[in-house]
Amino acid sequence: MGILTDEIKGFIKVIGKGGAVVHLTTVSKDGKPNIVAERFVATYKEDYIIIADMFAQKTKVNLNENPVGSISVAYPVSEHPWVFSGPATIISHASPTDFKWYDVSAGELLDEWGDWAAKEPPDEVPPDIAPPKLAQRGLIIVKVENIYSFDAEKAGQKVEGGRA
Amino acid sequence: MELTNRMNSWISTLGVHIATSAKNGYPRIIVTDTVEVKGEHIIVPLTDAQFEFIKGNIAENPQVAVAPGQIGSIRAPYQFKGNASLSPNKLEILVNEIYCTKPGYEAGIRLDTIGFDAMAEFDESRWTDLAPVNK
Numbered sequence: 001m002g003i004l005t006d007e008i009k010g011f012i013k014v015i016g017k018g019g020a021v022v023h024l025t026t027v028s029k030d031g032k033p034n035i036v037a038e039r040f041v042a043t044y045k046e047d048y049i050i051i052a053d054m055f056a057q058k059t060k061v062n063l064n065e066n067p068v069g070s071i072s073v074a075y076p077v078s079e080h081p082w083v084f085s086g087p088a089t090i091i092s093h094a095s096p097t098d099f100k101w102y103d104v105s106a107g108e109l110l111d112e113w114g115d116w117a118a119k120e121p122p123d124e125v126p127p128d129i130a131p132p133k134l135a136q137r138g139l140i141i142v143k144v145e146n147i148y149s150f151d152a153e154k155a156g157q158k159v160e161g162g163r164a
Numbered sequence: 165m166e167l168t169n170r171m172n173s174w175i176s177t178l179g180v181h182i183a184t185s186a187k188n189g190y191p192r193i194i195v196t197d198t199v200e201v202k203g204e205h206i207i208v209p210l211t212d213a214q215f216e217f218i219k220g221n222i223a224e225n226p227q228v229a230v231a232p233g234q235i236g237s238i239r240a241p242y243q244f245k246g247n248a249s250l251s252p253n254k255l256e257i258l259v260n261e262i263y264c265t266k267p268g269y270e271a272g273i274r275l276d277t278i279g280f281d282a283m284a285e286f287d288e289s290r291w292t293d294l295a296p297v298n299k
Contacts, residue, residue: 023237025181026191027191031186031225032245033183033185033227033229033245037231037238037265054267055267068189070191070192074233074234077195081195130267132268150181154213155218156213
């Protein structure tokens with residue numbers, strides 16, 4: 001069994017289907033954090049969280065020089081004060097299909113999630129905050145090695161089985 | 165850089181995610197339900213657990229990044245970067261960079277460089293919800 005429980009897998013999925021909005025944090029080589037909201041998010045296999053790379057800029061620069069990411073649940077938070085962290089990278093559409101990162105095959109991953117808008121159309125997004133055009137360039141992937149709580153009274157406590 | 169009324173309203177009501185980092189580039193995140201905004205400062209009350217969790221990072225690297233919490237994560241798409249100072253019950257962040265993180269062609273636009281009035285105009289031209297409708 002991987003680090004992501006069935007409860008977590010059920011929660012981290014497309015927001016229109018009852019899933020979550022998360023914040024993705026990356027850090028530059030000189031220690032400057034960058035944190036942005038992401039709504040195209042899902043779990044993959046037993047240990048990974050994937051995010052569609054639609055508009056990432058600084059995130060990509062950071063991951064290219066410091067391949068670490070943290071994902072904190074932004075909405076809805078109730079009962080789910082989780083932060084997931086671990087090694088992270090970008091698998092772009094330009095990646096060779098036989099490229100491997102840990103036990104993830106770029107070809108298999110992109111076949112399944114390379115066209116997120118077609119697989120999971122963002123129909124529920126209100127027009128005033130919907131992007132005019134979705135152009136997916138690949139996927140950001142985090143291998144979750146650590147889960148901790150951001151509950152104010154339990155900040156940093158390790159989460160196991162979904163509970164701190 | 166001073167925050168606009170809209171920025172202030174959203175993060176004061178719904179709180180923020182605060183990203184800190186060790187010198188080696190490994191992040192630690194805390195989340196608060198509310199903050200106080202005073203001009204160009206975001207002041208965050210901390211619990212003992214939050215203080216203990218980030219004190220090492222802030223001591224060696226005061227750079228932090230802040231994003232609106234809860235539904236503000238998508239309805240108030242901003243990122244604030246600055247330097248933080250820590251005391252046992254609060255974190256005080258001096259904001260020196262503000263970015264728009266709205267998905268689309270404006271993602272990543274830096275707002276503090278266009279000046280306060282232009283930044284406020286940018287806000288008003290794009291959103292009518294100047295404050296969270298409900299918590």
